[in-house]
Amino acid sequence: xxxxxIIIGAGPGGIFSAFELVKxxxxxKVAVFEAGHSLEKRRCPIDGEKVKxxxxxxxxxxxxxxxxxxxxxxxxYNITNDFGxxxxxxIGKKKALELMHYVDEINMTYGGEGTKLYSxxxxxxxxxxxxxxxxxxxxxxxxxxxxxNYIVLENLYxxxxxxxxxxxxxxxxxxxSTENGYEVQTAKESYSCEKCVISVGRSGSKWMEKxxxxxxxxxxxxxVDIGVRVELPAEVFSHxxxxxxxxxxxxxxxxxxxxxxxxxxxxxxxxxxxxxxGIITVNGHSYEDPAKQTENTNFALxxxxxxxxxxxxxxxxxxxxxxxxxMLGGGVIVQRxxxxxxxxxxxxxxxxxxxxxxxxxxxxxxxxLVLPKRILDGIIEMLYALDxxxxxxANDDTLLYGVEVKFYNxxxxxxxxxxxxxxxxxxxxxxxxxxxxxxxxxxxSGVLVAREIAE
Ligand SMILES: Cc1cc2nc3c(=O)[nH]c(=O)nc-3n(C[C@H](O)[C@H](O)[C@H](O)COP(=O)(O)OP(=O)(O)OC[C@H]3O[C@@H](n4cnc5c(N)ncnc54)[C@H](O)[C@@H]3O)c2cc1C
Numbered sequence: 001x002x003x004x005x006i007i008i009g010a011g012p013g014g015i016f017s018a019f020e021l022v023k024x025x026x027x028x029k030v031a032v033f034e035a036g037h038s039l040e041k042r043r044c045p046i047d048g049e050k051v052k053x054x055x056x057x058x059x060x061x062x063x064x065x066x067x068x069x070x071x072x073x074x075x076x077y078n079i080t081n082d083f084g085x086x087x088x089x090x091i092g093k094k095k096a097l098e099l100m101h102y103v104d105e106i107n108m109t110y111g112g113e114g115t116k117l118y119s120x121x122x123x124x125x126x127x128x129x130x131x132x133x134x135x136x137x138x139x140x141x142x143x144x145x146x147x148x149n150y151i152v153l154e155n156l157y158x159x160x161x162x163x164x165x166x167x168x169x170x171x172x173x174x175x176x177s178t179e180n181g182y183e184v185q186t187a188k189e190s191y192s193c194e195k196c197v198i199s200v201g202r203s204g205s206k207w208m209e210k211x212x213x214x215x216x217x218x219x220x221x222x223x224v225d226i227g228v229r230v231e232l233p234a235e236v237f238s239h240x241x242x243x244x245x246x247x248x249x250x251x252x253x254x255x256x257x258x259x260x261x262x263x264x265x266x267x268x269x270x271x272x273x274x275x276x277x278g279i280i281t282v283n284g285h286s287y288e289d290p291a292k293q294t295e296n297t298n299f300a301l302x303x304x305x306x307x308x309x310x311x312x313x314x315x316x317x318x319x320x321x322x323x324x325x326x327m328l329g330g331g332v333i334v335q336r337x338x339x340x341x342x343x344x345x346x347x348x349x350x351x352x353x354x355x356x357x358x359x360x361x362x363x364x365x366x367x368x369l370v371l372p373k374r375i376l377d378g379i380i381e382m383l384y385a386l387d388x389x390x391x392x393x394a395n396d397d398t399l400l401y402g403v404e405v406k407f408y409n410x411x412x413x414x415x416x417x418x419x420x421x422x423x424x425x426x427x428x429x430x431x432x433x434x435x436x437x438x439x440x441x442x443x444x445s446g447v448l449v450a451r452e453i454a455e
Contacts, residue, residue, distance in 0.1 A: 001180065001181065001192050001193060001194055002029075002031070002191045002192050002193065003029045003030060003031045003165075003191060003192070003193040003194075004028040004029045004030065004193065004194050004195065005017075005021060005028055005029075005030045005031075005193055005194070005195045005196070005197065005453060006030075006031050006032075006033065006182070006184050006191060006193040006195075006196050006197070007030065007031070007032045007033070007196075007197045007199060008032075008033050008172045008175070008184065008196070008197065008198045008199060008200055008204075009032075009033075009034060009035075009068065009198065009199040009200040009201060009204060009430070009432065010032050010034035010036075010065070010066045010067070010068060010166070010168075011067065011068020011069060011070060011199060011200075011201045011430060011431075011442065012067075012068055012070050012430065012439050012442045012443040012446065013068070013197075013199035013201070013429045013430025013431070013432070013436070013442040013443065013445055013446040014032055014034075014068070014197070014199040014430070014446065015066075015067070015068075015153075015156055015160070015443070015446065016103060016106075016442075016443040016444075016446030016447050016450070017197050017199065017429070017446035017447070017449055017450045018030055018032055018160055018164045018446075018450075019106065019156060019159070019160065019446075019447075019450075020446065020447045020450030020451060020454070021164075021450045021453060021454060022159075022160065022163045022164060024450060024451060024454035025453075025454045026163065028453075028454075029165075030163075030164045030165070031164065031165040031166075031167065031191065031193070032164055032165070032166050032167065033167045033170050033171075033172050033184065033186065034064070034065065034066060034166065034167065034168050034169075034170065035059055035064050035169070035170070035171035035172075035200075035203075035204070036059045036060075036061065036063075036064025036065030036066070036168070036169070037059065037061065037064075037065040037066075037168055037169060038065065038066050038157075038166070038168045039065065039066040039067055039071065039150075039153055039154060039157055041065070041168075042061040042064075042065040042066070042067070042071060042072075043061055044057075044060075044061045044062050044072075045057065046273065048361065052361050053273065053280075053330070053331045053332075053361065054273045054275050054280050054331060056275060056278055056280075057275075059169070060203065060275040062272070062273075062274060062275065063201075063202070063203040063274070063275065063276065064203050065168070066153065066157055066166075066168070067149075067150075067153040068201050068430075068442075069201050069202060069203065069431070070149070070439045070442075071149070071150065071153055072146055072149075072150070072285065073146065073149065073285055073439065074143070074144075074145065074146055074149075074264070074266055074269065074284070074285040074286050075143065075144030075145055075146060075148060075149030075152075075439070076141055076142070076143050076144070076245070076246055076264070076439070077100070077103065077104060077107065077141070077142040077144065077438075077439050077440040077443075078139045078140070078141050078246070078248075078438055078439075078440055079097065079100045079101060079104060079139065079140040079141070079142065079440055080097075080100075080137070080138060080139035080140065081093045081096055081097065082137040082138055082139060082248070083137060083139070083248055083437075083438075084436065084437055084438030084440060084441045085435055085436035085437050085438055085441030085442070085445075086435055086436075087099075087435055087436055087441050087444060087445055087448075089435075090414070090415075090416045090418065090435065091416060091448065096441075096444060099444035099445075099447050099448055100440045100441070100443075100444045102444075102447060103440060103443040103444055103447060104117075104142055104440075106156075107142065107144065107152050110152050110155040110156050110159070111148060111151040111152040111154070111155045112142070112144050112148055112151075112152050115142060115143060115144050115145070115148055115288065116142075116143055116245070117140055117141070117142050118140065118141045118142075118143065118243070118244050118245040118246070119139070119140045119141070119244075120136060120137070120138050120139055120140075120244055120247070121138070121140075123136070123243060123244060125240060125243070125244065125247065125389070128389050129249060129389055132385060132388040132389055133251065133252075133385065134249050134250070134251050134385055134386070134388075134389060135249065135250045135251070136247055136248070136249055137248040137249070137250065139246075139248060141244070141245050141246050143245050143246070143288065144288065145286065145287050145288025145289065146285050146286065146287050146288075146292075147287050147288055147289050147292065148288050167186070170186050170187075171186065171187070171207075172184050172185065172186055172207075173185050173186060173187060174211070174214070175196060175198070175211055175215070175426070177215065177423060177426070178192065180192075180194060181193050181194040181195065181196070181425055182194075182195075182196040182425070182426060184196065194425060195425040195426075195427070195453050196425065196426050196427070197427045197429060197446075197449055197450075197453075198211070198426070198427065198428045198429070198432060198433075199428075199429045199430040199432055199442070199445075199446065200430075200432040201430055201431045201432050201442070202276060202407055202409060202431050202432070203276065203277070204432050205277075205315070205407065205409040205410075205432065206277060208409060208410075208412070208428075208432045208433075209410060212410075212412060215420075215423065216422075217412060217413060217420050217421060217422075217423065217428075218412075218413040218421060219410040219411060219412050219413065219434075220410060220411050220413075221312060221313070221314050221315065221408065221409075221410030221411065221434070222306055222307045222308070222311075222312070222314050223304065223305065223306050223307075223314050223408045224305050224314040224315055224317055224318035224405065224406070224407060224408060225263075225302040225303065225304050225305065225318075225405065225406035225408075226302065226303055226305060226318055226321055226371065226372075226375050226403060226404075226405055226406075227260070227263075227300055227301045227302035227303055227371075227375065227379055227402075227403070227404050227405075228282075228300070228301055228367065228371075228379055228400040228401060228402045228403065228404055229271055229282045229283070229284055229298055229299070229300050229301075229400070229401040229402075229404045230298060230299055230300070230301055230383070230393075230398060230399070230400060230401075231271055231296050231297070231298040231356070231358065231359065231398070231399040231400075231401065232296065232297060232298075232356065232392065232393060232395070232397075232398045232399070233295060233296060233297070233355075233356055233392070234267060234268050234294075234295055234296055234297045235392070236297070236390050236391070236392035236393055236395075237265070237267065237297045237299075237390050237393075238267070238297075239390070240389075240390060241265065241267035241297060242267075245265070245267065246264075246265040247262065247265060248261060248262060248263070249261065249262045249386070249389075251381070251382045251385050251386075253377070253378045253381045253382070254381065255377055255378075255381065256374055256377070256378065258303055258304070258374065258378045259303070259304050260301060260302065260303050260378045260379065260381070260382040261301070261302055261304070262299050262300065262301060262386075263299065263300040263301075263302050263406070264283070264284060264299060264300050265297065265298075265299040266284040266285055266286035266297065266298050266299065267286060267297045268286055268287075268293035268294055268295070268296070268297060269284050269285055269286025269287070269293070269294060269296070269297065269298055269359075270284065270285060270286065270294055270296075270298070270359040270360065271283075271284050271298050271358070271359050271360035271362075271401055272284060272285060272360060273331065273332060273360065276405075276407060277319075279319055279322045279323060279326060280322070280326050280331045280332060281322050281332070281403060281404055281405050282332045282360070282362075282401045282402065282403070282404045283300075283404065284298040284299070284300070294359050295357070296356065296357075296359055298359070300404045300406075301379050301382055301383070302404065302406055303374075303375045303378045303379065305317070305318075305375070314408065315407045315408070315409075315410075318405040318406075318407055319405075319407075321370060321371065321372070321403055321405065322403050322405050324369075324370050325365075325367075325370045325402055325403050328363075328365055328366075328369060328370065329362065329363035329365050330363055331362065331363060332360065332362040332363070332401050332402065332403075333362060333363055333364070333365035333366070333367060333370065333401070333402050333403075334346060334351065334358055334360070334362035334363065334364055334365070334399055334400070334401050334402075335364065335365060335366060335367045335399070335400050335402070336350060336351065336354055336396060336397055336398070336399060336400075337383065337394060337395065337396060337397070337398040337399075337400060338395075338396025338397065338398075339366075339396075340366075340367060340368065340376075340380070340400060341380070341396075343368070344366070345364065345365050345366035346364040346365065346366070347364050348364055350364065351364050351399075354396075354397040354399070355397050356397050356398075356399060358399055360401060362401055367400060367402045367403075370402055370403060371402060371403065379400075383398070406437070408434060408437065409431055409432055409433065409434040410434050411433070411434035411435065412428045412432075412433050412434055412435075414427075414428055414433060414435070417448075417449070417452045418433065418435070418445060418448060418449050418452075419449075419452075427449040427452070427453075429442070429445040429446055429448075429449055430442035430445055430446065433445070
């Protein structure tokens with residue numbers, strides 16, 4: 001055996017597996033294979049001047065490398081079972097929360113101390129929301145911010161680098177089951193291990209699907225969330241964001257009964273491009289450092305789309321819609337809410353004339369040519385509903401960027417220990433398993449399997 005444990009993917013799931021293994025069993029020989037670069041080499045070429053939009057790099061530095069998709073994220077660790085994944089279905093709510101709190105403690109020890117933990121407990125906004133048929137979900141949110149999140153990752157890497165062997169820029173191509181464990185094949189070499197943890201996140205979703213197909217591991221996929229990123233002056237949401245930082249609000253549309261929710265709120269943040277398997281969608285982040293903050297707040301409005309038999313390719317459906325926006329806009333499209341309502345496209349002039357400066361250089365256009373009617377209607381209804389708790393949300397100049405898609409990896413069939421069905425010692429964790437969709441849940445799943453292995 002080359003290694004006792006091989007971890008595939010150095011996102012939060014992989015990092016926390018490695019961290020906990022080192023803590024619990026320092027004598028184990030552990031390797032981490034990562035398709036992307038080491039942390040200091042991760043750089044998105046978009047500088048707003050020479051390179052204004054995504055040039056589709058071979059490995060996307062936003063999504064891949066040490067720190068995973070979370071490295072340049074807003075670093076919001078939501079400590080809750082209400083959203084962010086369904087880890088609790090495997091291990092119970094209490095244990096899931098304990099693991100998330102443990103991850104928070106580690107983050108505090110490795111550079112996050114002093115950052116704020118927000119909570120919805122006892123907030124007056126719960127009442128205000130419910131009075132307007134909006135539902136505020138319960139959570140504690142640790143906001144590290146993009147800058148502190150980076151420092152925490154740097155410190156975790158410095159702790160791990162002499163104890164774990166890292167292989168960067170080394171995508172794993174195949175995982176084979178052997179008599180004593182697993183063989184992990186890269187383009188150049190193969191490595192053997194007794195136990196293998198796969199934590200390849202969303203960027204590794206296609207690869208994960210292939211591996212499950214090759215190994216005959218059952219999977220299912222039937223959900224995708226589609227919507228837009230909303231950007232408005234920070235003052236509009238400041239009463240909510242000052243107290244809660246992030247509010248996850250759910251609304252059931254009157255017209256279709258669909259659920260629309262706010263997602264990933266970034267007070268005084270910036271809207272950014274996201275490249276998933278060559279498709280450009282939109283996302284957002286913000287900084288803890290006031291010097292880097294903007295005058296705008298952004299958040300996603302997403303409509304959950306569940307499919308029933310015989311359709312199985314929910315991600316393919318989301319990709320097709322995102323491709324349509326890429327086709328029309330060459331990337332992300334931006335539209336003023338006022339233009340959308342009046343049935344006209346936004347133009348450079350209309351965007352320039354708005355009382356808000358966009359933080360992302362997107363192509364002015366018409367989202368009604370991209371988003372299915374049912375989804376767009378849901379988003380419009382939700383904007384008017386939010387306008388009642390945050391007046392100004394439905395102003396003409398509110399910017400909508402599209403499309404934002406939350407791809408859900410197909411859910412891999414694993415047991416309560418996150419071990420793949422019929423494959424002893426093969427663990428599938430984090431967003432790549434389809435079980436988690438967030439930093440805190442992915443990290444918690446890493447700790448969980450490390451403890452299983454250590455035992
Ligand atoms: C811009 C942005 C902002 C976000 N903000 C937040 C937030 O504030 N809060 C929150 O909770 N979540 C946020 N998220 C989501 C969060 O980042 C993910 O839920 C989390 O990173 C999942 O962790 P993971 O370890 O499962 O996967 P990932 O972080 O995706 O890491 C997987 C790693 O595996 C590597 N990999 C893939 N395939 C292979 C292969 N074949 N071989 C080797 N390596 C491979 C990838 O390169 C990647 O580095 C954000 C995401 C983005 C993109």
